[in-house]
Amino acid sequence: MDTLDESVGVVMETLYEENMLENSIVVFCSDNGGTPFGPHSTRSYNWPLRGAKFGLWEGSTRVPAFLWSPLLAKKRRVYKQLMHITDWLPTLYSAAGGNATKLKGSLDGIDMWRHLSFDLPSPRTEMLYNIDPIDKMAGLRQGNDKLVLGTYENGEFDGRYMTTGNPRPHNDLDELTANSTVAQVLRHFYGVDDLQFPPDWREHAIVECGRQGDEGSNFVSGQSPYLFDLAKDPCELYNLASSNPKVKQAFRDESFRARHHLFLVY
Template identity: 45%
Template sequence: MTGLDMRLNMEPAHNTTGRYTTDLLTEAATLIIHHHKVDESPLFLYLSHLAVHSANKEQPLQAPKEVVDQFSHIKDEKRRTYAAMVAKLDESVGRVVEALAQKNMLNNTILIFSTDNGGAAAGFNYNAGSNWPLRGVKNTRWEGGVKGVGFIWSPLLKVHGVRSDKMMHIVDWLPTLLSAAGVKRSDLPQDLDGISMWESFLEEPNSDHSPRSEMLISHDHLYGVSVYRYGYWKILN
């Protein structure tokens, strides 16, 4: 069975054939920013790019040919295409930042850029990359598969240009962003998963000390894998 998988809200998007998805999502994001009424309400924008994720088994890595050609010095074909995908993603971030600047919103904005898993250094969608010195790749439970990287940029942060190795789980983003927006923890549901990291980022941005000391990384009944971390210790079953 085949069908049209690209939609705009609930309606099929028929005018997207032949377009690169990274460009389509970027255009949609910048359009939202352009039409946002700054004086009436705040803006939460979640831009979830498909890049640099693989596409399908027939052609897992895809990028516009003219961009791929810019990386002709890279010998490995998959790595060359992957570099082009990263370049288009980088261009997207720049266009979003530019749109925020044009709306005079940057001085009161928090930008978060994050990944969802480690690199695919092996398998059908490998890109000649490496997670070294971490062990494992995407779809494994070793640090190379589950440890993500990212960055936060905001004029609201007191210190800039620092690196943090604080333990943080993806569920911590919700209370962290709500705290940054001025919402008190007491106003949130008591059973809410996640710990706010905002105060830690403000007070100890370059410290490894984290409000979180443990996390359940995986409890997979399908593959029979469980992973739990406490401090610097990690158990895999």
Template identity: 35%
Template structure:
């Protein structure tokens, strides 16, 4: 009996000390820059020459641009998948978004990325948008692994007065942890978040690894469709853009680019940049029509936010880090939002996060480092039983099924016009904060790789009819990335094989958790602020 007790004590001692020693090992800092509703054609390195993103472009040119990165079609499902590594069909977030007054949230049974990182001794911080539930205290960021959070809990808000209006309810939604921030009226949210991030980094204890989840409000509409907001001096920079909404969009995007430049600069000043992993991505495609339009562009891709067309789910993304064995290239490997958690954990610990954890995502760290290993060739995009829509990708094939009307097609090429010359674009990039910092570090951003991110729609005529309200549609997205030619009738066996796979996935799905709004959540009952409203 005594021997068993002694063995148990020894085992516990080794277990505890192993965890402490493991946490004390040097770990890379991790920064995620998450944009909101950014479309494929809304970023400089994808070829847009009427918008300006020189800092983002410089990081992408020195990192790995992910030309076949797939998100979820809407905010909450995408954010939940990013932070859990769990597919929305297994978390109950596969339908629509989380409304501010709805009494539910991302299930507490799922461990979040900051909680994993706390096990490795990380200091974890979230800035910006949450949108994963707050009806009970257990669901807010500081209850789910973050040491601090500055930002808002709901889906969107006014960029200046920080109020959120939804389904007839309106109130202030701007917080530092649990405390309402009441002295920021008139302060542009992106500037507030940038200053908060810079202060956090400047005061950070460099003996602890840092995780910063920078979840921007940009470029989501404010409280109404097309209601984008930006400082006048930034809007004036884009006076050559005649469309007023698109001009403001450009300014909103540019403010995020300036923010990223300033944050990277502070990381450099703090001498932590070279020990960091930076990820940039959008949560879903641009809202060119339908839900909360924002004058984005997914050109030449078909579809919009909220759909499973390429324009709704194929979005800008890249990873940058001196820890990558090779950089300055474009990867056409499939990667999806659920893969980030296991990929980052393997980069940090050298182990597969799936060991002992039931994750849907897979680590692609070795793929990104171009090691010889099996690449991902199958991705379930979503199965939504309420909206009756689903899609899967297998090798070159993509099958779509569902209720999306056939008139949701693609935005025009009006935003593909060039208002700047190639030399002007290059000048902006090499004069950006990020480029200058990379040059100081003897790094060489390769802007020539951006040619490989351009999408060629191939040879096509009039789009083949695809009415998802009546039939499933099949596309070869390697040769037809713009989804012009529905080949379902030519390859019925492929349709059957992919549909059978969707049904197989559906057997493992949990029901959507969406609940109706609760009148008790109305901010008028909570000092005119969006607040926790359910207590035990």
């Protein structure tokens, strides 16, 4: 993380020195969840979310992202709306002044710039996680409902893996932030002596599971299909497939399944 901070600082400093910062958009994000163990392990954890890289769980696919730009209409906030990595292309194209509807070809992405800038609800209501006809698994989200069919490597990465080691201290975060290269650049850019942030803005980015651990969870690895209400259960503790047949049946509708090629796996 320290190296990432330094590299972002160098970029911001250069943009400022070249008088380009006022017309810049800075974005960094991850492509997938971390891998706590196994042959591709990076000893990275996705707690409290379920799963690891290669899977379809929220810990496998849901990642944080950061966006800074003076072009944003509303600043300094946490945006919790649904967005897919394919949305970055039309979004950044639109932010740069292009008309995303004029992009050639059939795009999976949606132009999110206006919604990100003005803190509006996301226009994205559906997301395909993956369709894997070889491993016989697929994941799809409509609204807050998420359907998962099958699992990866016989459920080896189906668990929720708590971050190891001692708790990370937070007492020096504000000081480290204030002394960073980025903070120094932004103080010059905004013409202020001190950068002001909402006092509880980090808390807004915390994922709350509703309860600690897996107590009360009815999740059983290898017993597909799974159906989750991500608004109430972002950590995928409660499989609603057996108790909510109406939603499950909607996912199994022939026209719906044909549109998403789910017949390949289920």
